[in-house]
Amino acid sequence: MEWYKLIAVAALFICIMVFAIQFIRLIKLGVPKDLSKRDGDVKGAVIYSFTNAMAPAQKESAYMHLPTYAAGLVYHMGTFAALLLFVLLMIFSFAGIMLPVFISTVVSGAFLFTSLSGIGILFKRILNRELRSLSGFDDYISNILTSGIQLVSALYLLFPSVEIFYFLTSALLFIWLPLGKTKHLMYFFFARFHLGFFYGWRGTWPQKQH
Amino acid sequence: MEKIDKEKREKAIDLLRSKSDSKLITHLNSCVRCGLCAGSCMYYITMKEAKYIPAKKIDLVSSIYRRYCTLAGKTVPALVNAKDLDESMAEEMIDSLYGSCTMCGRCVKHCSIGVDIPYIVKKGREMLATMDMVPKTLQATVDAAINTGNNMGIPTVEFVDTIKWMEEELIDEMQDDKARIPLDEIDKDIFYTLNPREPKFFPLSISAMAKVLYAAEASWTLSSKYYDVTNYGFFNANMAEATQIAKNLYDEIHKLRGKRLILGECGHGSRANRWDGPNYLKKAYDFDTITAVELIGGYIRDGKIKLDKSLNKELYTIHDPCNLVRNGGMLEELRFVVKSSVANFIEMNPFGNDNFCCGGGGGALAMSEYNDRRLKIGEIKADQIRKTGAKVVITPCHNCVDQLLQLNHTYKLGVQIKTISEVVADALIIIKTN
Numbered sequence A: 001m002e003w004y005k006l007i008a009v010a011a012l013f014i015c016i017m018v019f020a021i022q023f024i025r026l027i028k029l030g031v032p033k034d035l036s037k038r039d040g041d042v043k044g045a046v047i048y049s050f051t052n053a054m055a056p057a058q059k060e061s062a063y064m065h066l067p068t069y070a071a072g073l074v075y076h077m078g079t080f081a082a083l084l085l086f087v088l089l090m091i092f093s094f095a096g097i098m099l100p101v102f103i104s105t106v107v108s109g110a111f112l113f114t115s116l117s118g119i120g121i122l123f124k125r126i127l128n129r130e131l132r133s134l135s136g137f138d139d140y141i142s143n144i145l146t147s148g149i150q151l152v153s154a155l156y157l158l159f160p161s162v163e164i165f166y167f168l169t170s171a172l173l174f175i176w177l178p179l180g181k182t183k184h185l186m187y188f189f190f191a192r193f194h195l196g197f198f199y200g201w202r203g204t205w206p207q208k209q210h
Numbered sequence B: 001m002e003k004i005d006k007e008k009r010e011k012a013i014d015l016l017r018s019k020s021d022s023k024l025i026t027h028l029n030s031c032v033r034c035g036l037c038a039g040s041c042m043y044y045i046t047m048k049e050a051k052y053i054p055a056k057k058i059d060l061v062s063s064i065y066r067r068y069c070t071l072a073g074k075t076v077p078a079l080v081n082a083k084d085l086d087e088s089m090a091e092e093m094i095d096s097l098y099g100s101c102t103m104c105g106r107c108v109k110h111c112s113i114g115v116d117i118p119y120i121v122k123k124g125r126e127m128l129a130t131m132d133m134v135p136k137t138l139q140a141t142v143d144a145a146i147n148t149g150n151n152m153g154i155p156t157v158e159f160v161d162t163i164k165w166m167e168e169e170l171i172d173e174m175q176d177d178k179a180r181i182p183l184d185e186i187d188k189d190i191f192y193t194l195n196p197r198e199p200k201f202f203p204l205s206i207s208a209m210a211k212v213l214y215a216a217e218a219s220w221t222l223s224s225k226y227y228d229v230t231n232y233g234f235f236n237a238n239m240a241e242a243t244q245i246a247k248n249l250y251d252e253i254h255k256l257r258g259k260r261l262i263l264g265e266c267g268h269g270s271r272a273n274r275w276d277g278p279n280y281l282k283k284a285y286d287f288d289t290i291t292a293v294e295l296i297g298g299y300i301r302d303g304k305i306k307l308d309k310s311l312n313k314e315l316y317t318i319h320d321p322c323n324l325v326r327n328g329g330m331l332e333e334l335r336f337v338v339k340s341s342v343a344n345f346i347e348m349n350p351f352g353n354d355n356f357c358c359g360g361g362g363g364a365l366a367m368s369e370y371n372d373r374r375l376k377i378g379e380i381k382a383d384q385i386r387k388t389g390a391k392v393v394i395t396p397c398h399n400c401v402d403q404l405l406q407l408n409h410t411y412k413l414g415v416q417i418k419t420i421s422e423v424v425a426d427a428l429i430i431i432k433t434n
């Protein structure tokens, strides 16, 4: 295997390990040990937290900022797709499979689009005074790496000559994922769980009826 | 600002290393600083400054967490937005966490991720309390509760006098010598509690509740010493003090052998006793704890009290106290009681779990240094009330009542503010059984 592929695979391994350690720690810490008398349906609330409560109509962060919300959605889909693509490309490279040109072109076009969403969000962060004041290196690095991997994936699918660049960008992203705010990739799920737990315990979600 | 004592600073940082469960570490690691919560917070909406964005407030705490509790923050702090806990950081925390957040939780449901912002704000307050940096005004309220048994420092003699006076009024109104406001009686079904603002400023709300309890033929008592439902330890976030205040009530109900603790009309007091109290004391309560709203709701449902809505003819609206509704699950029950008591009712927009805080929560009413801010953010509530066209605003929380009265005056709303027991008492049909 080429040295740059080895670096990328090693980075992915480290990334998975760090996430696994964080995940195990969170699971070990467990749910809040609440001694008050429960007055609601925690399970129902946790389900609601991951479903209806996520609907754009339920959140001002979505319906009051529809363009940003839509861009964010596309951008996140692009990030997940890029991670998936990396795994598929590694498998294909072992199995000696070549992607048909048509598929490569379509997927590349999609990545170009998703990366532009990410870049749009980055520009918003740079141009908006308040958002800028909220931001630090982590915010810029996280965005550049996640938008970057989508852009580089788009290029790599069309121009295999950028292979080294693709795998090194992937390696950087894997190292950064569990360190920067990108770790919300995992913490998001725990946050939604705790939200459901909190509101469910008190009967706010689903609304308690007497 | 005074230098931070090193040992206390370490203790404050240690709070972020809590291993009690995964909630703290989850919320400290979840915010992506998208800034989309800004438009959900009344501080930002009314003042449009970056420092009022909810994410900005919690980032003060999470940046300290990253600095001292993560490898990346210890080695390359600038890369991961990790910051030192020094004097200027502490000063910013005081202004942001005590002075710019009522811990209403409105931003939580609207956050893109689901970060529990007030939970992190409270953790930051806990850190400041550990470093003895609670605003003096707020601390004075807690000290009064610790030293006298109630947050307004009302002497027992004065309280007992007020209760006796209200009892005489009740006897007159009911034309029944058996109408009572019992004090320190044992083995009663209900151990009732009050917000000290009631004996101090609004004694008629005590007689209103007494009238409801009289109509329901309830077996109840007040304590002459520990009747205070509030717990400002919840706001200053000094856990030892919050625990002491909750324990006073816990011990008193045991002393008087009360069966049920009924939390008087106070949002944070209800939250602090019902949801947090057992966790402060580290034991499940061996008696039922419910709010006055649920008690009255139960009376209506069980037919123990009869109401005539036509006695309350004006147009009424509800201000939902954050700690009872969004953070306490009381949305439907509150509406059930109100709709059973008034003929004309209109909702605010937004209402219920989405309602805006009155602006007086989070201990803001006790911190006079932030009065201007408090009244400014209250403009949202004033606009909401004005748009309903209602003549009476009902709210089952005396802290909210206080803030709403001030908004009524400041923004010339020309409305009446009433508690739930006052509205129910006005609609009561008293049936004499003898």
Ligand code: SF4
Binding pocket: A061, B030, B031, B032, B033, B034, B035, B036, B037, B038, B054, B055, B110, B111, B112, B113, B114, B115, B117
């Ligand atoms: S909406 Fe949530 S994730 Fe976004 S900045 Fe606000 S608190 Fe952070």
Ligand code: SF4
Binding pocket: B040, B041, B042, B043, B053, B054, B057, B100, B101, B102, B103, B104, B105, B106, B107, B108, B117, B118, B357
């Ligand atoms: S809890 Fe309320 S006051 Fe505090 S940041 Fe959130 S919306 Fe603003």
